[in-house]
Amino acid sequence: MNHSTSTKTIGARSTNNYRGLMILGVFLAELLSLVIVYQFFVTFECGDTDAFGTCRFLRSLVARSLVVFATFGILVWARPALFTGFAAASADHRGRGWMVMHMIGVALLWMPLILTGGVDIGTGFRSWTILWGLGSALGAIGGLFWIAAPRDWARVLSQDRFLPLIMLLIAAVVPDLADMILPIWDLGVITEATFAAVYEVLRLFSTQTYADAATYIIGIDDFAVHIARQCSGVEGMALVSAFVLFYGLLFRKDLRLGRYWLTVLPLGLAFSVVLNVIRIAVLILIGAYVSPELAVNGFHSYAGWMFFTLLALVLVYSIQKVNWLRHDHARHRTAPPLTTDPLAARILPFVVFMLTGILTQALFLFPPLGYPLIVLGLALAVWTFRHHYSSLPWGADPIAIGSGLAVGLFWVVLAEKGGDEASGIAMALATLPAALVAVWIALRVIGTVFLVPLVEEMFFRGYVMARLDRGGMVWRLIAIAVSTVLFAALHGRWAAAAIAGIVFALVMLRRGRVTDAVISHLVANATVAAAALITRDFSLI
Template identity: 55%
Template sequence: MNLPPSPVSLQRPGRLWLLALLFCAEVLALAVAYQFFAVIECHATDLNGVCRFLRSLVARAVVMFAAFGLLLWARPLALSAFRRSVEGQGAALVWRLLHVLGVLLLISPLAFAPGGNIGAVFDLAVWPLLLGSVLAAVGGLFWLAPPQAWARLLVQDHFAPVITLALAAVLPDLADMALPLWDWQGLTRLTFDAVHLFLGLFASDIRVDAPGYIIGFPQFSVHIARQCSGVEGVALVTGFTVLYAFIFRDTVRFPHFWLVVLPLAIMLSWLLNVVRVGGLILIGQYVSPDLAVNGFHSYAGWVFFTLLALAIVWGVQTVPWLHRARMSGPTTAGRLTEDPLAGALLPFAIFMGVSLLTHALFPHPELGYPLRAMALGLAIWAFRGFYRQFEWRVDPLAVALGGLVGLGWLWFDQADARAGMDLARALGGLSGWMLAIWIVTRLIGTVLLVPLVEEMFFRGYLLARLDGPAPWQRLLAVAVSSAAFAALHGRWLAAGVAGIIFALVMLRRGRVADAVIAHIAANLVVAAWAFATSDFARI
């Protein structure tokens, strides 16, 4: 079997959450793909408004996922009824196919855009992007639960989900609308002075150009414009605070909440923005200007403000003074680490999340590979009981086919020489023991950890879920799982062929462990070549 069976009490209660986790992983993968492998300058296209809307869909999806999770937490009875209504009802194949087709359409512009420049072909790319967004959303919605279950949930909860998701969806627009507030000279000056005071805690040679709002050091300084004011974070935190008040309106004490929590949330958002800007300047001065501009400036603010919003929501929920009555959340049967779907999905989601984090925190994202390996190792260790249920016997044919995949990967490699030089320069800046740690974790992660996590997701979950008794269903399952595998690796032909081979290896005996072993053999060949030639850009 591809995934070991588990009792219904363990698997059914987690189905909705695990599918939501899959959708979050897809959104994260799309964000990474379009952030690091594509170039889109909306102002240079003829459809600036449509382009900006499409670029905002990832942020909207993330906020809507979080808001819906908050809603389900606040309505345990409605959630319980929703689960009971869909228990035992598998999603119709048409919805799964629509969702997968939509995701593939969203990825497709990366395949035909020259050099990843989506803007150059945006008139053509806009159609698969728009159609893919609709199909992925509709298919995912009804994959999660049939239309009848959604209708009952909306009526039973007085259409609160629609209002909640609508409010969450417009948060990016509220952030744009709030941008003119940062043109108010008094507020801008207050932020500038606060950054100056923060930097004064760590250094004395601060360069200040008050009329131009430029602050920093002789070697690195920034202009505090409204684009880097952190208004998106303030809008996010404020929006989540208001959403919390709306969702928990039956238990929250509103005079206390509006007079204390909302002003505190806005103040904390502003203070966090001051720390963010000051931290960016300190990193640019003492660590790396590239890390400050290209990494920290772009991503860390989003991460920090999201964590702040969640921390405020958690803090409010734990203070009895802010509630008329305490509310207990729903209980779950069984441990998450015992759920086979979680074992297939959660480590992959962690892998994608930590990959994004390394792009945010390191001047060259590959320098953060030890962090990725550690996160993967912890995830695999947490689900070790699940992985032990598989039959881990070495199949000579799987090893042979995996070795051929590795040789083909090397033979058809057309890696950018500049990318290899950039990585070599980044590694050259490490000390001897740090370089040794990086090499060891890179080899362990590439050869052992990544094959296990990727195969459990692409073959153990995606291929197994789409597979069926009809030949066309099997063919579709192989094609879709291989195309998704290719999209993740950025080499459509080589990775697509590798995905097909790994799928056939699994289907030969119905054992995902065979696909894992073949993947390990392939990566071992590539890693051995990379280690022998010191060309780690190949893995």
């Protein structure tokens, strides 16, 4: 396959389909970063401020954004034809002014943290609300119109009798609906049933378990938590109800609505209750045996919203597979699966890589210990697109193997010996049982050697470099430079990573095969992993 031809094809398709997706990915990363920092590194409660109502509203913007993003994703999934023209219009829309507005808004959201260092930020809360409010408005408006022009948004939101607009407006007020039903947590039957179920789960792990539904306190051994309304998981019921409603509206012509409403909503609510019991039990076990700080943060409403949003998305996706709920004429009418899109296979696993990396930073006091979470996310993403990867031309190219070996040795030789990171990992692993250490090492090696090379090369060389390479020496040099800089920025040792990125780029360009770059990267990482196993210095990988 001619490289310039494949590059041109990738560039054209990505322009039409993925500009908006990439910008939405940026928004999601920004949102998660703000959530993590303001949840884990800024300690103040709305009750401690002089503007309780304003504080609660600003904090609710995170949950609102999560639900709106998820709803928009369902709309795109359920109405792919509706967004075809929207995607094309977005590809032709530059929106640089709107991008600047968005960036200014994001900067204003970070400003209170930068100016105070996160210390006593609640003391002058009223003055910071101006920055947060203005930043939220500029970030949201600038971001929306950075993706597409106002007229294009108006066109897509007015489709299907304004159903997309109605759904997004409902999504924006779901947190308010959740607040309205929070008092059900105080109903004795709900609290007692939840605490009894959690108690029985915890008894499987310890006899020193106690639960008092009257005071909302439950614990194991020396760790106990008070489960308030906002941390109880009641918001899961509101989310499930909203997403079941959205699915019913979108697929109303295909569904047997009687069966749907009588079965899906009750089962969804029951499912959310069961998973909430599991969530509470797991977090208490983490607090008792791993990290109290991690467990307490896991009860935070932000974590609950993320957890139950994912639950709701899994639920509505699963409904699509149940033919009993659908009319006969609709059983075989499904949208083309995303798994068949080669560009999605190059982009989305990398997005998963970034998001799981952010989550490990948030959920683990020592983030390297959370690497198994990254491996799980990457494994699921790679498995999702396995048919695309298996269809690519693979082969044991001597140049790819030799260059990978050289890069691996280069990385090991120039690595810092006995640094703080190596000491930190060694100390952290020393606190774990031997079996868990063995599992961690195995997953670290699997992720480093097999999953990371595939995901990174598909994105940096298979998408970014191919997207920028428009033919000719100048464009090719620009493509190599940009993809290499982005690749290096992802690694702590940016100089060594830049050299590795250039090597992988040249390996791909030699035959126009991204799989050659994957093999070179795999061999390099395997070399480094071998050195890490021999020296027991896992900071190398």
